[in-house]
Amino acid sequence: xxxxxxxxxxxxxxxxxxxxxxxxxxxxxxxxxxxxxxxxxxxxxxxxxxxxxxxxxxxxxxxxxxxxxxxxxxxxxxxxxxxxxxxxxxxxxxxxxxxxxxxxxxxxxxxxxxxxxxxxxxxxxxxxxxxxxxxxxxxxxxxxxxxxxxxxxxxxxxxxxxxxxxxxxxxxxxxxxxxxxxxxxxxxxxxxxxxxxxxxxxxxxxxxxxxxxxxxxxxxxxxxxxxxxxxxxxxxxxxxxxxxxxxxxxxxxxxxxxxxxxxxxxxxxxxxxxxxxxxx
Numbered sequence: 001x002x003x004x005x006x007x008x009x010x011x012x013x014x015x016x017x018x019x020x021x022x023x024x025x026x027x028x029x030x031x032x033x034x035x036x037x038x039x040x041x042x043x044x045x046x047x048x049x050x051x052x053x054x055x056x057x058x059x060x061x062x063x064x065x066x067x068x069x070x071x072x073x074x075x076x077x078x079x080x081x082x083x084x085x086x087x088x089x090x091x092x093x094x095x096x097x098x099x100x101x102x103x104x105x106x107x108x109x110x111x112x113x114x115x116x117x118x119x120x121x122x123x124x125x126x127x128x129x130x131x132x133x134x135x136x137x138x139x140x141x142x143x144x145x146x147x148x149x150x151x152x153x154x155x156x157x158x159x160x161x162x163x164x165x166x167x168x169x170x171x172x173x174x175x176x177x178x179x180x181x182x183x184x185x186x187x188x189x190x191x192x193x194x195x196x197x198x199x200x201x202x203x204x205x206x207x208x209x210x211x212x213x214x215x216x217x218x219x220x221x222x223x224x225x226x227x228x229x230x231x232x233x234x235x236x237x238x239x240x241x242x243x244x245x246x247x248x249x250x251x252x253x254x255x256x257x258x259x260x261x262x263x264x265x266x267x268x269x270x271x272x273x274x275x276x277x278x279x280x
Contacts (some may be wrong), residue, residue: 003027004210005061006151007048007092008068010036013107013169013202017065020203031057032068049084054091060097060156066092066106073139084155085142086149093149097157099240105209108147108219110257111140116191117241124245125237126258129165129219147219154217162209162266163219166202167257175277183230190240191255194227198272208266218265223257225270241258 004021008014009030018040021028028041035043046053048068058064068088070081089106096104113127114120114134122131135141143165150161170178182188205222229236232252237244250256261266 001025002062003029003060005029005031005058005064006116007031007043007057007064007066007088008107010034010043011067012171013166013199014067015272016199016203017067017206020200020207021065024207029057029061034257041182045250046093048088051094051187054088054095055098058092058101059103059272063101063103063105063210064092064096065210067206068109069107069142070139073137078138082138082142085139086145087225089146090149091132093153093161097153097159100237101159103210104150104153104159104161104203105206106146106150106161106163108165109140109143110192110195110221110223111135111137111142111261112165115140115219117193119150121241122193122244124247125233125256126250126254127193127221127256128249128258129221129261132219135232146240147217150219151217160214162212162214163217163223164205164209165195165219167221167223168192169199169202169259170196170255170274171199172272172277175274179228179274179278180227186231186236186239188230189228190236194229194233195223195235195255196274197223197256200270201270201272204271205262205266205268207274208268212266214265220262220266221257221259222262223255223259223270223274225255225259226253226273227255228274229253 010032154161
């Protein structure tokens with residue numbers, strides 16, 4: 001049984017990762033500053049901006065799924081967001097290399113791609129990993145710095161590092177409560193090309209990041225297979241991003257955050273859609 005440390009395992013996506021790994025036979029340790037709503041595995045409270053604590057919590061682990069971070073730009077001062085996110089990520093990477101862990105998976109972000117697409121609009125959609133980097137906030141800049149660090153740590157150590165550029169993480173209760181309110185106005189969710197990811201599929205991608213035959217540092221867009229809208233993609237782009245071309249063969253409601261690389265290299269296959277929960 002491989003031991004995996006999940007940092008931020010008390011959060012929305014972190015809880016789903018813990019469940020996914022336990023269901024697949026892993027031993028899991030949740031490292032967080034807060035207790036989870038439901039205790040699924042042992043919890044160790046730690047401040048990952050302290051390097052010594054990062055080393056201590058990763059000792060004896062096979063791998064780490066680093067989910068802990070300030071999750072948005074508007075929660076604290078920009079300086080704090082950037083400092084804590086980059087420092088905690090550095091400490092986890094450095095500790096993983098020191099302790100010779102076999103795999104590092106970590107939460108990057110869709111925001112590295114240029115969200116909310118106000119300054120740089122995609123030439124073609126779906127966008128893919130080549131549409132990078134266009135950070136528009138200190139939060140997204142912290143993730144770009146994290147991806148740069150990941151590339152160098154993987155080069156130095158030979159330990160594979162998998163970055164997951166998660167779209168907006170949703171749970172089942174969000175589908176009936178929130179998604180219907182967006183349908184009348186395509187502008188409401190234009191900021192991330194109408195993307196989302198079910199927390200359970202985010203967790204699937206994290207597990208696959210541990211298991212896939214990856215070398216070096218690789219980053220993947222992780223999104224649901226569809227958009228949050230019933231309006232077809234051609235109409236969405238014409239109304240909101242008229243200069244963005246829809247790639248030939250793109251489905252009417254197919255995600256505009258391309259997940260082809262994740263499908264190919266990770267074997268990622270989203271299972272959950274809001275359409276299964278919302279009638280009409």
